[in-house]
Amino acid sequence: MKIKRSERLIDMTHYLSEHPRELVSLTFFAERYSSAKSSISEDLVIVKETFENRGIGSLQTVPGAAGGVRFIPGIKKEQAEEALQVLSDQVSKSDRLLPGGYLFMTDILGDIHLMNHVGKLFAGAFANEQIDLVMTVATKGIGIAHAAARYLGVPVVVARRDSKVTEGSTVSINYVSGSSKRIQTMVLSKRSVKQGARVLIVDDFMKAGGTAAGMKNLLEEFSATVAGTGIFIESEQESEERLVEDYISLLKLRSVDEKGKTIQVETGNYFDRVSSFLKP
Amino acid sequence: MKIKRSERLIDMTHYLSEHPRELVSLTFFAERYSSAKSSISEDLVIVKETFENRGIGSLQTVPGAAGGVRFIPGIKKEQAEEALQVLSDQVSKSDRLLPGGYLFMTDILGDIHLMNHVGKLFAGAFANEQIDLVMTVATKGIGIAHAAARYLGVPVVVARRDSKVTEGSTVSINYVSGSSKRIQTMVLSKRSVKQGARVLIVDDFMKAGGTAAGMKNLLEEFSATVAGTGIFIESEQESEERLVEDYISLLKLRSVDEKGKTIQVETGNYFDRVSSFLKP
Numbered sequence: 001m002k003i004k005r006s007e008r009l010i011d012m013t014h015y016l017s018e019h020p021r022e023l024v025s026l027t028f029f030a031e032r033y034s035s036a037k038s039s040i041s042e043d044l045v046i047v048k049e050t051f052e053n054r055g056i057g058s059l060q061t062v063p064g065a066a067g068g069v070r071f072i073p074g075i076k077k078e079q080a081e082e083a084l085q086v087l088s089d090q091v092s093k094s095d096r097l098l099p100g101g102y103l104f105m106t107d108i109l110g111d112i113h114l115m116n117h118v119g120k121l122f123a124g125a126f127a128n129e130q131i132d133l134v135m136t137v138a139t140k141g142i143g144i145a146h147a148a149a150r151y152l153g154v155p156v157v158v159a160r161r162d163s164k165v166t167e168g169s170t171v172s173i174n175y176v177s178g179s180s181k182r183i184q185t186m187v188l189s190k191r192s193v194k195q196g197a198r199v200l201i202v203d204d205f206m207k208a209g210g211t212a213a214g215m216k217n218l219l220e221e222f223s224a225t226v227a228g229t230g231i232f233i234e235s236e237q238e239s240e241e242r243l244v245e246d247y248i249s250l251l252k253l254r255s256v257d258e259k260g261k262t263i264q265v266e267t268g269n270y271f272d273r274v275s276s277f278l279k280p
Numbered sequence: 281m282k283i284k285r286s287e288r289l290i291d292m293t294h295y296l297s298e299h300p301r302e303l304v305s306l307t308f309f310a311e312r313y314s315s316a317k318s319s320i321s322e323d324l325v326i327v328k329e330t331f332e333n334r335g336i337g338s339l340q341t342v343p344g345a346a347g348g349v350r351f352i353p354g355i356k357k358e359q360a361e362e363a364l365q366v367l368s369d370q371v372s373k374s375d376r377l378l379p380g381g382y383l384f385m386t387d388i389l390g391d392i393h394l395m396n397h398v399g400k401l402f403a404g405a406f407a408n409e410q411i412d413l414v415m416t417v418a419t420k421g422i423g424i425a426h427a428a429a430r431y432l433g434v435p436v437v438v439a440r441r442d443s444k445v446t447e448g449s450t451v452s453i454n455y456v457s458g459s460s461k462r463i464q465t466m467v468l469s470k471r472s473v474k475q476g477a478r479v480l481i482v483d484d485f486m487k488a489g490g491t492a493a494g495m496k497n498l499l500e501e502f503s504a505t506v507a508g509t510g511i512f513i514e515s516e517q518e519s520e521e522r523l524v525e526d527y528i529s530l531l532k533l534r535s536v537d538e539k540g541k542t543i544q545v546e547t548g549n550y551f552d553r554v555s556s557f558l559k560p
Contacts, residue, residue, distance in 0.1 A: 006289055010330040013293040018396060050290040104448045106469055110436035112429050116298060140446075142422045143436065149392050150430075156390040156423065166420075168384045189386055 003033040008043050016047070016071040020057075020123070021153040025068035044069055055079045055278050058127075073151040075124035077277040083117040084267050088251055090114065091233060092265040101256045103263065105233075109143045109204060118250065119147030122202065122230045125248050125274040126152065131227050132197040133157055135219070137186060137211060141203045144232055148202055157192040159218060161185060171221045178208020178243050186214050193219065198227035206231040209244035216244070234268055248273045283313040288323050296327070296351040300337075300403070301433035305348035324349055335359045335558050338407075353431040355404035357557040363397040364547050368531055370394065371513060372545040381536045383543065385513075389423045389484060398530065399427030402482065402510045405528050405554040406432065411507050412477040413437055415499070417466060417491060421483045424512055428482055437472040439498060441465060451501045458488020458523050466494050473499065478507035486511040489524035496524070514548055528553045 003011075012029065029040045048059040055076035059069050075083070087108075096104045108114055122144075131152050136145040137159040145156045163170050167189040177184050193199065201215045216226050229247035236254055249268025256263050283291075292309065309320045328339040335356040339349050355363070367388075376384045388394055402424075411432050416425040417439040425436045443450050447469040457464050473479065481495045496506050509527035516534055529548025536543050 006286070006326045007330045007333070009286055009289050010293045010327055011334050011336075013290045014297060014334070014336055017294060017297055019393075046286045047290055050287045053287070054291050054294070056291075056294055098445065098448045100445060102446050104446065104469070104471065106438070106447060106472060107435070110429075110438065110472070112426065112433070112435060113299075115426070116430075139418045139422070139438065139440065142419070143426055146392065146395070146423055146426045149390075150396075153392070155387070155392065157386070158390065158419065160419065165380060166378065166382050166384065167386060168378045189384070191384065192386060192390070 003035060005039070005043060008033045008035065008040075009046060012043060012047055016059075016069075017056075019153065020071055020073050020151055023062060023068045023070050025066075028068070052278055058278065072127050073120060073123045074127050074278045075120050076280055077271075078280060080121055080124065080270065080274075080277065083121055084250060084270065087114060087117060088265045088267065091251060091253075092263045094261045094263060097256065097258060097261055097263060099258075101258045103253075103256070105140070105204065109140055109232075115143050115147040118144055118232060119149075119151040121250055121270065122148040122200070122248075123151030124277065125230065125270070126200060126228050128276060129200075129227050130198050131200045133193070134200045134202055135159065135188075135193075135215060136202050137161075137215060140205070141232075144202050144204055144230075148200065148230065152200070154200075157188065159186045159188045159215060161187070163187045171218065173214060173218050173221065175214035175217060176210060178210030178213070184210075184214070186211075186218055188218055188222075193222040193224050195223045197222070197224040199224050200228045200230060201226055202230045202232075204232045206234045206242075206244070206247070206249065208237065209242040209247075212247065213243040231268070233265070283315060285319070285323060288313045288315065288320075289326060292323060292327055296339075296349075297336075299433065300351055300353050300431055303342060303348045303350050305346075308348070332558055338558065352407050353400060353403045354407050354558045355400050356560055357551075358560060360401060360404065360550065360554075360557065363401055364530060364550065367394060367397060368545045368547065371531060371533075372543045374541045374543060376543060377536065377538060377541055379538075381538045383533075383536070385420070385484065389420055389512075392427075395423050395427040398424055398512060399429075399431040401530055401550070402428040402480070402528075403431030404557065405510065405550070406480060406508050408556060409480075409507050410478050411480045413473070414480045414482055415439065415468075415473075415495060416482050417441075417495060420485070421512075424482050424484055424510075428480065428510065432480070434480075437468065439466045439468045439495060441467070443467045451498065453494060453498050453501065455494035455497060456490060458490030458493070464490075464494070466491075466498055468498055468502075473502040473504050475503045477502070477504040479504050480508045480510060481506055482510045482512075484512045486514045486522075486524070486527070486529065488517065489522040489527075492527065493523040511548070513545070 057073040134149040233251040234249040254264040337353040513531040514529040534544040
């Protein structure tokens with residue numbers, strides 16, 4: 001049975017959203033909808049326009065027999081501004097303040113709508129990079145890693161603080177936490193990263209950058225490359241240098257006033273580092 | 281500017297997929313597309329039919345001034361069978377066998393396509409239940425929790441083995457692991473679960489059910505209710521009883537033969553427990 005254009009558009013949109021960055025052949029869609037390739041091509045023109053207009057992403061067309069179409073999630077600059085505002089408003093709520101000036105962030109990291117924003121922001125920032133997987137360290141970065149990975153269409157690997165029997169053989173490194181100067185251990189299963197993989201490192205928080213630098217060192221043991229580093233919130237560093245320079249941060253924690261119960265948060269270096277957005 | 285139907289259908293599909301179980305008013309869409317509510321209603325009929333035909337989910341229409349439409353992700357029985365087959369094929373690959381008969385599963389739990397299947401399967405299973413949040417215990421269940429939460433449109437909370445300063449005040453319980461009989465601790469931030477919340481517990485693995493029972497006990501401290509328990513893979517239990525009876529498992533590990541390097545996996549109790557699927 002031939003499928004109507006409206007049904008094709010709806011299902012294609014859903015299919016492409018669930019398969020970001022995957023090359024989908026016109027034949028696949030033609031068979032899925034018992035429709036001519038010429039109709040599918042027309043559909044894809046409409047999908048492409050709408051995805052770009054609405055800031056959902058872009059559609060890359062790969063010509064030739066082995067070709068097809070690839071959905072690259074993206075973001076418009078104004079959407080990124082809005083999303084960062086939403087995140088910043090959340091983080092700066094004064095009831096997050098914990099004794100000692102720590103911030104309670106667990107609810108944010110577990111909020112799937114906020115994590116969707118985070119995933120879109122990182123996927124947009126790395127839209128033109130080849131990324132093979134997203135890496136983080138247990139536990140708090142995992143939600144961020146899954147969000148980014150879902151929009152990038154790649155797997156997540158999680159380094160741990162301790163080695164578990166269910167990880168099989170592992171590679172472990174010791175590193176010095178940049179802010180506390182303590183020696184810490186990070187362990188990654190040997191099977192989880194292929195040689196030459198291009199890895200996006202993500203984490204929820206960065207102070208001196210010791211953990212991010214540790215992840216980078218760990219990846220070197222796998223002969224893998226850091227394709228980028230994405231941090232949800234960095235804290236202001238004055239005197240000392242960061243151990244990692246090349247990173248994208250969504251937010252920056254400027255100051256925490258425990259007595260006055262205020263938290264000052266601003267946009268991180270996102271707009272300094274990210275230059276390609278979907279057209280407004 | 282008036283927006284064409286094709287663009288509306290594409291954007292609506294994308295919007296609804298990203299906002300599962302959320303009540304969206306017709307006014308919202310009418311304003312978003314500068315279109316008459318009557319046109320929006322017609323669009324939604326097409327979206328509803330396609331979502332049902334394609335096994336994406338159902339659209340609930342809530343009448344009246346405060347009404348609108350709600351997208352409930354679902355799954356067809358045949359899709360569930362296929363998804364479980366894909367998962368089972370993955371788990372039973374003999375190269376997962378680790379010394380001691382343990383299974384390496386980290387790659388599966390980090391594979392976003394497989395996690396999408398898992399999320400859809402759990403969301404489909406609990407499509408008719410009120411769920412306010414998804415809970416798991418660190419570390420391995422977190423990917424599953426985020427996948428399920430994304431299709432259910434609710435937040436994730438993660439219990440930890442240890443208490444961290446960034447969790448604020450916490451509630452902790454001791455429980456006896458059902459299989460190893462060891463006493464373990466589980467900690468949950470006080471702010472993360474509201475009184476009366478209906479919680480879906482998920483975990484990657486269940487043997488005797490000690491961890492799931494522990495999560496249930498922990499939730500009782502919050503006066504929250506277990507709305508359901510979803511397990512990725514349960515292991516066969518013969519002699520002893522399970523500490524948790526009311527759960528849905530996707531897969532069941534029947535036997536592991538370390539010498540012969542074979543892993544026997546079958547479908548869990550999913551089809552015994554889940555009765556409502558989208559129409560074929």
